[in-house]
Amino acid sequence: MNTLTLEPFSPQNTDMVLSWRNSARVRCNSIDDSIITKESHNLFLNTLSQHTSKRYFVMHMGTQPVGVLSFSGIGQDQVTWGCYIGSEKISPGTFPLMVCIAIKFAFQFESTASLHSEVAAHNHAPLKLNQYLGVDSTGEITKKTTSGKVVQFMQFCVSKDDVKKVLDKAEKILTSSLRTQLNSFKVLNEQ
Amino acid sequence: MSNRELIVKIFHEVLDTTDSCLSSTLEDNTVLLDSGLDSLGFAILVARLEEELGFDPFVEMKEAVYPTTFADFVKIYDERKGAF
Numbered sequence: 180m181n182t183l184t185l186e187p188f189s190p191q192n193t194d195m196v197l198s199w200r201n202s203a204r205v206r207c208n209s210i211d212d213s214i215i216t217k218e219s220h221n222l223f224l225n226t227l228s229q230h231t232s233k234r235y236f237v238m239h240m241g242t243q244p245v246g247v248l249s250f251s252g253i254g255q256d257q258v259t260w261g262c263y264i265g266s267e268k269i270s271p272g273t274f275p276l277m278v279c280i281a282i283k284f285a286f287q288f289e290s291t292a293s294l295h296s297e298v299a300a301h302n303h304a305p306l307k308l309n310q311y312l313g314v315d316s317t318g319e320i321t322k323k324t325t326s327g328k329v330v331q332f333m334q335f336c337v338s339k340d341d342v343k344k345v346l347d348k349a350e351k352i353l354t355s356s357l358r359t360q361l362n363s364f365k366v367l368n369e370q
Numbered sequence: 371m372s373n374r375e376l377i378v379k380i381f382h383e384v385l386d387t388t389d390s391c392l393s394s395t396l397e398d399n400t401v402l403l404d405s406g407l408d409s410l411g412f413a414i415l416v417a418r419l420e421e422e423l424g425f426d427p428f429v430e431m432k433e434a435v436y437p438t439t440f441a442d443f444v445k446i447y448d449e450r451k452g453a454f
Contacts, residue, residue, distance in 0.1 A: 308409070308410045
């Protein structure tokens with residue numbers, strides 16, 4: 180059986196992460212749509228090591244790295260998360276699986292009362308998935324990306340009371356192996 | 371019912387479930403990304419097929435292969451069925 184692991188960002192996965200993050204496909208849905216250099220990523224890694232409220236991971240399914248999950252606000256009542264799929268070759272169901280992992284990871288901390296996310300209004304797949312899972316839309320906001328584009332973002336929130344409802348719905352669209360992986364995922368090198 | 375017939379049947383069910391529309395007739399050479407089903411739809415399709423067939427060929431793959439066309443998708447199920 181494949182195992183699902185979250186590997187913290189590190190110098191070892193920098194090249195892969197940057198190749199994903201700097202792709203046009205990922206940047207067009209990001210508030211920071213600039214190209215990130217290796218130097219600035221290394222500075223970011225130093226910052227991460229000093230701030231336990233921010234957690235960035237590469238998600239692996241078995242031995243295959245498939246994408247990135249990020250969290251900020253860990254240890255506070257409001258946690259914000261984001262993700263992108265890196266690999267072009269992913270199993271169907273990977274994206275709903277990432278949503279489930281984000282919820283499970285964020286709400287394992289006692290302090291988490293709500294989990295927030297923002298999705299560009301032109302990024303239809305996550306908007307549709309949130310709607311399907313019954314994740315509450317809490318508003319919309321216009322932001323300027325790093326390159327100066329004005330983009331509308333939809334805001335979403337899963338409250339602690341909604342966790343079971345959303346996970347139950349999400350698990351119905353995962354195959355049994357993905358559900359098994361979800362319920363046994365591991366965080367590597369956890370401090 | 372052949373794998374292909376089952377996949378076509380469930381494909382249409384999922385289109386309805388997700389309020390999606392088939393962009394054109396579903397043919398062997400239909401490109402999946404242009405078919406009208408998005409990532410949510412494919413997740414549901416593969417989960418429903420697992421209910422019917424008892425396996426998920428994608429999770430069993432040693433090296434992930436994402437099918438390009440509808441025929442590629444059906445072939446993955448036919449080959450998995452034939453392997454056992």
